[in-house]
Amino acid sequence: MYTEKVMDHFQNPRNVGEMKNADAVGEVGSIACGDIMRIYLKVDENDIITDVSFKTFGCAAAVASSSVMTELVKGKSIDEAMRITKKDISDTLGGLPAPKVHCSILATEALEEAIKNYQAK
Amino acid sequence: MRKVYLDHSATTPVRKEVLESMLPYFTEAWGNPSSIHQWGRTSRKAVEQAREEIAQYIGAEPREIFFTSGGTEADNLAIFGTVEAKKGMHIITSSVEHHGVLDACQYLEKQGYEVTYLPVNEYGQVNPEDVRKALRPDTVLVTIMYANNEVGTIQPIKEIASITREAGVWFHTDAVQAVGSIPVDVKDLGVDMLTLSAHKFYGPKGIGALYVRKGVRPKPITHGGGQERKIRPGTENVAGIMGMAKALELAIADLDQNMKRITGLRDRLIQGIRENIPEVVLNGHATARLPGNVNMSFLYIEGESLILSLDMVGVAVSSGSACTSGSLEPSHVLMNMGMDHQQAHGSLRMTLGVSTTAEDIDYVVSELTQIVEKLRAMSPLYNSKNL
Ligand SMILES: Cc1ncc(COP(=O)(O)O)c(C=O)c1O
Numbered sequence: 115m116y117t118e119k120v121m122d123h124f125q126n127p128r129n130v131g132e133m134k135n136a137d138a139v140g141e142v143g144s145i146a147c148g149d150i151m152r153i154y155l156k157v158d159e160n161d162i163i164t165d166v167s168f169k170t171f172g173c174a175a176a177v178a179s180s181s182v183m184t185e186l187v188k189g190k191s192i193d194e195a196m197r198i199t200k201k202d203i204s205d206t207l208g209g210l211p212a213p214k215v216h217c218s219i220l221a222t223e224a225l226e227e228a229i230k231n232y233q234a235k
Numbered sequence: 236m237r238k239v240y241l242d243h244s245a246t247t248p249v250r251k252e253v254l255e256s257m258l259p260y261f262t263e264a265w266g267n268p269s270s271i272h273q274w275g276r277t278s279r280k281a282v283e284q285a286r287e288e289i290a291q292y293i294g295a296e297p298r299e300i301f302f303t304s305g306g307t308e309a310d311n312l313a314i315f316g317t318v319e320a321k322k323g324m325h326i327i328t329s330s331v332e333h334h335g336v337l338d339a340c341q342y343l344e345k346q347g348y349e350v351t352y353l354p355v356n357e358y359g360q361v362n363p364e365d366v367r368k369a370l371r372p373d374t375v376l377v378t379i380m381y382a383n384n385e386v387g388t389i390q391p392i393k394e395i396a397s398i399t400r401e402a403g404v405w406f407h408t409d410a411v412q413a414v415g416s417i418p419v420d421v422k423d424l425g426v427d428m429l430t431l432s433a434h435k436f437y438g439p440k441g442i443g444a445l446y447v448r449k450g451v452r453p454k455p456i457t458h459g460g461g462q463e464r465k466i467r468p469g470t471e472n473v474a475g476i477m478g479m480a481k482a483l484e485l486a487i488a489d490l491d492q493n494m495k496r497i498t499g500l501r502d503r504l505i506q507g508i509r510e511n512i513p514e515v516v517l518n519g520h521a522t523a524r525l526p527g528n529v530n531m532s533f534l535y536i537e538g539e540s541l542i543l544s545l546d547m548v549g550v551a552v553s554s555g556s557a558c559t560s561g562s563l564e565p566s567h568v569l570m571n572m573g574m575d576h577q578q579a580h581g582s583l584r585m586t587l588g589v590s591t592t593a594e595d596i597d598y599v600v601s602e603l604t605q606i607v608e609k610l611r612a613m614s615p616l617y618n619s620k621n622l
Pocket residue numbers: 244245304305306307308310333335380382383384409410411412432433434441442443
């Protein structure tokens with residue numbers, strides 16, 4: 115059902131945990147399935163995301179999507195990070211089963227929320 | 236790695252003796268029971284012998300047993316067969332039925348029938364008085380399951396049956412999870428129709444039966460030959476029928492002993508989890524519960540994550556989480572018991588069977604303890620609570 119990549123990110127999630135002194139936090143909940151994702155960003159004076167971490171309440175696809183998303187944004191500028199799509203996440207994971215595509219959307223929404231909060235500061 | 240199968244409510248392995256009882260009917264006695272030559276007569280004799288045995292094990296007459304392709308078909312036959320046979324547009328069921336009943340009722344609603352889905356209390360039980368209140372002059376059927384497949388809650392079938400009997404309305408019960416796990420006697424229960432399925436009691440998949448009390452006669456829902464007294468036409472699954480009879484014989488022979496042993500293991504699992512893992516909730520009823528059913532919610536984490544993590548350490552379980560349903564909806568059973576979304580999301584069903592040992596249980600408790608800790612460390616809900 116899941117690709118090896120998904121299972122790897124589920125078993126060994128990258129950048130998991132909360133972040134002290136984060137510059138921005140974004141949290142979204144899926145109305146559809148009840149999953150919740152929270153992401154923390156550390157951003158330097160040049161708008162580069164230097165550190166990122168997440169916490170997720172959800173299935174393997176949700177955990178893997180969050181984990182891959184943190185890998186994709188690390189080192190990117192805010193502008194670049196905003197261009198990450200659900201397809202980037204699902205492609206990096208080698209694809210997600212159809213009913214689980216919304217998990218990758220949740221990851222991009224959490225990121226957008228964090229960036230929005232950063233920009234509002 | 237240790238392998239522990241705790242998903243016996245999904246299906247069970249076929250016992251060796253059961254398989255052996257079936258094999259001759261593939262290669263030796265393979266005749267069509269409807270043929271009048273000796274090949275046919277041998278098969279007919281075997282089928283009728285099996286029918287007699289199965290009837291006896293559930294307190295029925297042989298003529299009251301109709302073989303089907305399993306639980307789903309027997310449920311469908313009871314429901315569609317009844318609305319075909321009786322005049323009236325109203326059906327009463329519960330809000331926690333298996334999809335074999337639930338989806339059939341929802342289909343009938345689309346055809347213009349009215350269906351009352353009776354509520355259940357927090358333990359998943361129907362109140363018999365609600366059945367009485369829901370009865371109408373145009374009610375043709377009451378269908379309420381004997382034991383729930385998710386939370387193991389046992390319904391007050393006898394009490395409901397006395398109400399429907401008084402009202403003269405047919406009463407069907409889906410006893411798929413009950414037969415082979417707890418005593419089932421159709422006369423004692425007083426039901427008009429009862430569904431059973433062999434693969435839940437160590438028999439083969441694809442064979443089941445509908446008990447239909449004498450004097451009750453649903454119409455066939457498939458049309459063809461005259462088999463099963465025209466109620467369920469089609470050449471009999473002879474080997475399957477033989478396997479079901481053998482499986483039921485073995486289940487009944489060991490019933491008391493297994494009930495006692497498995498209930499003990501069930502309570503060991505519940506207690507082990509409660510002692511080692513904080514913030515867990517037992518779903519379902521404490522005592523009106525199938526011997527092998529444990530259903531618990533692990534707050535702040537999600538069921539599919541639990542299933543996959545347990546799978547990696549050799550443990551097979553299931554969940555009522557939205558993430559495992561394919562529909563993004565958590566289990567209707569848990570939701571209709573009044574559970575909040577998060578609790579349903581973190582539910583885990585562990586169903587024990589005849590091969591489960593105390594060592595299995597202790598292994599599961601210890602693995603689960605570590606897994607829950609790891610997943611909770613990842614959960615934004617757990618965190619925010621402890622900040
Ligand atoms: C309560 C209940 N009813 C019906 C069924 C369906 O039985 P079958 O798999 O034989 O169609 C099941 C099994 O999944 C069940 O648990």
